[in-house]
Amino acid sequence: MAYPSDRKYTKQHExxxxxxxxxxxxxxxxxxxxxxxxxxxxxxxxxxxxxxxxTFGSVESVKAVSDLYAxxxxxxxxxxxxxxxxxxxxxxxxxxxxxxxxxLKNPGELDGLLSSADYEKxxxxxxxx
Amino acid sequence: xxxxxATTPAVRKTALNSVHRQMGAKxxxxxxxxxxxxxxxxxxxxxxxxxMAVRRAVGIFDVSHMGDIRLAGPQALAAVQHxxxxxxxxxxxxxxxxxxxxxxxxxxxxxxxxHRLGEDEYLLVINAGTREKDxxxxxxxxxxxxxxxxxxxxxxxxIAIQGPKGVDVLQKLTDADLSAVKFYWVTRGTxxxxxxxxxxxxxxxxxxxxxxxVPADEATSARVWNEILYAGRDFGVVPCGLGAxxxxxxxxxxxxxxxxxxxxxxxxxxxxxxxxxMEKPEFIGxxxxxxxxxxxxxxxxxxxxxxxxxxxxxxxxxLDDGGHEIGYVTSGSPAPFLKKNIALAYVPPEFAAVETxxxxxIRGQGVAAKVVSTPxxxxxxxx
Numbered sequence: 409m410a411y412p413s414d415r416k417y418t419k420q421h422e423x424x425x426x427x428x429x430x431x432x433x434x435x436x437x438x439x440x441x442x443x444x445x446x447x448x449x450x451x452x453x454x455x456x457x458x459x460x461x462x463t464f465g466s467v468e469s470v471k472a473v474s475d476l477y478a479x480x481x482x483x484x485x486x487x488x489x490x491x492x493x494x495x496x497x498x499x500x501x502x503x504x505x506x507x508x509x510x511x512l513k514n515p516g517e518l519d520g521l522l523s524s525a526d527y528e529k530x531x532x533x534x535x536x537x
Numbered sequence: 538x539x540x541x542x543a544t545t546p547a548v549r550k551t552a553l554n555s556v557h558r559q560m561g562a563k564x565x566x567x568x569x570x571x572x573x574x575x576x577x578x579x580x581x582x583x584x585x586x587x588x589m590a591v592r593r594a595v596g597i598f599d600v601s602h603m604g605d606i607r608l609a610g611p612q613a614l615a616a617v618q619h620x621x622x623x624x625x626x627x628x629x630x631x632x633x634x635x636x637x638x639x640x641x642x643x644x645x646x647x648x649x650x651x652h653r654l655g656e657d658e659y660l661l662v663i664n665a666g667t668r669e670k671d672x673x674x675x676x677x678x679x680x681x682x683x684x685x686x687x688x689x690x691x692x693x694x695x696i697a698i699q700g701p702k703g704v705d706v707l708q709k710l711t712d713a714d715l716s717a718v719k720f721y722w723v724t725r726g727t728x729x730x731x732x733x734x735x736x737x738x739x740x741x742x743x744x745x746x747x748x749x750x751v752p753a754d755e756a757t758s759a760r761v762w763n764e765i766l767y768a769g770r771d772f773g774v775v776p777c778g779l780g781a782x783x784x785x786x787x788x789x790x791x792x793x794x795x796x797x798x799x800x801x802x803x804x805x806x807x808x809x810x811x812x813x814x815m816e817k818p819e820f821i822g823x824x825x826x827x828x829x830x831x832x833x834x835x836x837x838x839x840x841x842x843x844x845x846x847x848x849x850x851x852x853x854x855x856l857d858d859g860g861h862e863i864g865y866v867t868s869g870s871p872a873p874f875l876k877k878n879i880a881l882a883y884v885p886p887e888f889a890a891v892e893t894x895x896x897x898x899i900r901g902q903g904v905a906a907k908v909v910s911t912p913x914x915x916x917x918x919x920x
Contacts, residue, residue, distance in 0.1 A: 444563070444575055444780065445585040447871045448848060466900070468848050470584040470871050471574070471780050499578070 417527035432506035482510035551601035552758035568666030573778035587781035594773035595700035602665035610684035639822030694758035699746030743789020788914035840911035847904035849880035
């Protein structure tokens with residue numbers, strides 16, 4: 409399966425993974441493929457508050473800039489510093505290249521997100537991929 | 538899918554459309570044309586790889602969406618002289634030049650490459666987005682001349698073979714002696730078994746290269762495309778889409794219609810003075826340009842390089858150091874070969890000096906940039 413079942417997905421093509429005490433957020437393989445060569449990832453500062461459905465940063469490819477939308481609300485506890493110097497890692501391994509870790513404000517928000525199967529179906533319907 | 542209503546023109550396709558799709562290209566609507574923006578990473582492509590292939594080796598582009606207008610007849614030269622700003626009387630048979638078609642106010646109908654194919658025969662290669670407008674305009678403005686004007690836009694599949702190894706790849710497929718064809722000259726020869734094919738040493742990548750014009754039927758087009766890829770395999774050839782075409786031309790400061798030039802931008806503002814021959818006694822736009830020259834320009838096209846993290850994009854505002862709006866970005870992108878974030882922008886002349894510090898407004902933030910000399914990239918001269 410293209411999309412790991414150990415996490416949830418948004419229709420804006422982010423994933424969120426709850427693993428023990430830490431919650432990580434990134435973008436999907438479909439998103440990186442659509443963007444093309446990623447050259448710049450802009451992330452919030454540690455300590456910032458992000459809100460479900462609102463932008464928390466942006467990702468730029470050679471041809472375009474796209475906003476990143478928070479899958480859930482919370483406080484940023486860590487960002488992936490590696491992406492500042494190696495943004496192309498997202499192209500190589502989108503599901504392994506997390507962008508930020510957050511402390512969930514309302515874990516119930518995750519219930520409204522897509523499962524991997526639902527996300528895969530959504531992508532197929534959206535783009536004919 | 539939304540329903541296509543009567544006012545929506547059908548998306549146009551080149552003869553190579555199904556070839557691009559089979560290769561897995563990402564397709565976009567470009568001025569009403571369904572065109573490849575980039576080919577997949579799985580075959581070594583993507584904008585950055587395609588761009589680098591053209592700078593270092595060779596890449597091929599389907600540019601069949603470009604239009605072609607032929608002017609032929611006893612007064613063909615007089616007609617071309619009347620409608621274009623460069624001096625076509627300087628062209629020998631087999632030579633080409635960059636030029637502009639202008640409105641009476643000195644702004645652009647389009648930019649073109651004028652090829653002199655015969656004693657009284659010229660071919661204008663024009664932009665995809667302005668095909669119909671250009672043809673109607675050329676026909677309208679050449680009525681008084683004894684010269685036939687033909688729209689050949691649908692007759693050719695135009696393939697650009699660009700990069701330092703382009704000559705080696707094409708030479709394998711043609712009997713024409715390409716070493717005898719200088720930059721901005723054309724010849725004819727047998728290509729992939731097709732006789733009398735127009736071969737021009739032109740391009741839009743700031744690199745050496747060729748553009749060939751083959752019959753536009755799908756089978757022939759696909760065969761030629763595939764034979765070029767096959768002939769180029771030892772040279773590192775890759776197919777390239779419009780994404781790399783844009784970043785390549787931006788590094789070379791080659792203007793794009795609707796961005797650096799348009800119907801509201803004149804020749805002096807765009808800095809295309811050397812292609813505009815005011816010593817010609819007459820051409821459309823000349824009188825207004827003579828006046829404009831005396832008045833001086835209020836804005837001028839400059840190259841910018843971001844000095845802080847951030848990428849300028851088309852349409853972003855340019856600010857002075859104090860945050861006041863002074864201009865706008867016409868084209869902006871990361872430059873894959875130069876590995877800098879660059880842009881072209883219109884600013885008042887007092888901000889045009891190299892090293893002038895400005896800002897580009899990126900999502901509400903002023904991000905530092907400086908004016909740099911252009912072109913950003915110049916291909917190395919051959920020894």
